[in-house]
Amino acid sequence: MSSETANDAEILAHVEKFWEGRKPHSPIYQFLLDDIKLIHASKGVVRARLLLTKAHVNAHGGIHGSVSATLVDWVGGMAIAAWDKRTKTGVSTDIHITYQTSAKDGDTIEVEGRAGKVGGTLAFTTATIWKVVEDKLGPIIATGSHTKFVRV
Template identity: 25%
Template sequence: MSGVSGFCRTVSHVKVIKVNSGNCFAKLTLQEDDLNPMGGMHGGLAATLIDNISSTGLLSHSKWREPSPTIRLNLSYLRNAQYGEEITIESKVLKVGKNMAFVDVEIRNAEKELLVKGEHVKLRSSSS
C-alpha cells in the first residue's frame, strides 16, 4: 500500500492486487515486525489488515466514496501463520446502506486455509 502515513505504515508492505466494486484482494509476506513474541502473526496486525483492506475496497464502491469511521470490527482467529509465509486478505462488501456498510474479510494462507475471519461495519460520516 503506497502513500500511507501514520499508523497505517504498519501495513505498508501489503501488495494490493485488485480493488473493484467495493471488494479488495491483497497479499502479504509476513516479516519479523509482523510477529508476536511467540513467532506467529500478531493479532493486532490481523485486525489492522482487516480494517485497512476492507476500507480500501469499500472506497471503490459506487455508493461509498468517502473515508468513514469503524463502528464494529469483529475477528475470529482460527489458525496462525509464521515468518515468511505469504497470506492473502480478501474483503467483500455484503451491503451498503444509507448510513452503514457491512464488509466480510478473510485472511488465508498459501494452502487456502482460513486463518482469520473478520466482519467490519462502517458508519457514513456525512449525510451524502
C-alpha cells in the first residue's frame, strides 16, 4: 500500500460514520462518490477506492478533471476527520492539482488523503490518486494539495 501507517479500526469507523452522515447533504458527492469505499484510516490518513463509470469521464474517455478535484476535496476533508475524530472539517480555501496520467470507465482508482497539519484555523492536506492495476497501486493519475479553513 501507499502508507506505512496501520489501519485503525476506531478511526475508520469514525470516518465511515462521518461520511455516511455527510453524503446525504451533498448532491455532487452523491452523484460522483456514491460507490466510493473507504479501505483505510489512521490518524490523519484516509484511503478509498472507486470504480470509474461513464459519469466520471470526459468526452475523450479519461477521468474528468472535475472528478479529480472533487476527490482531492473529499479525501482532504476525510483526512481532517481522521486527524482527531472531528465532525466538522471546514471549508476549502485552496485546491491545487497536478495531473499526470488518466484512467477510464471501468478502471478502479485509489485515493489517499493525508492531513499534514491541522491547526486552530487552517488545515493542510495532500492527496494522491492512483490507477489500480491487478489490485495493486499503479501509475499516479494526479496529486493535489488542499487547504481548509477549519474554525467553523
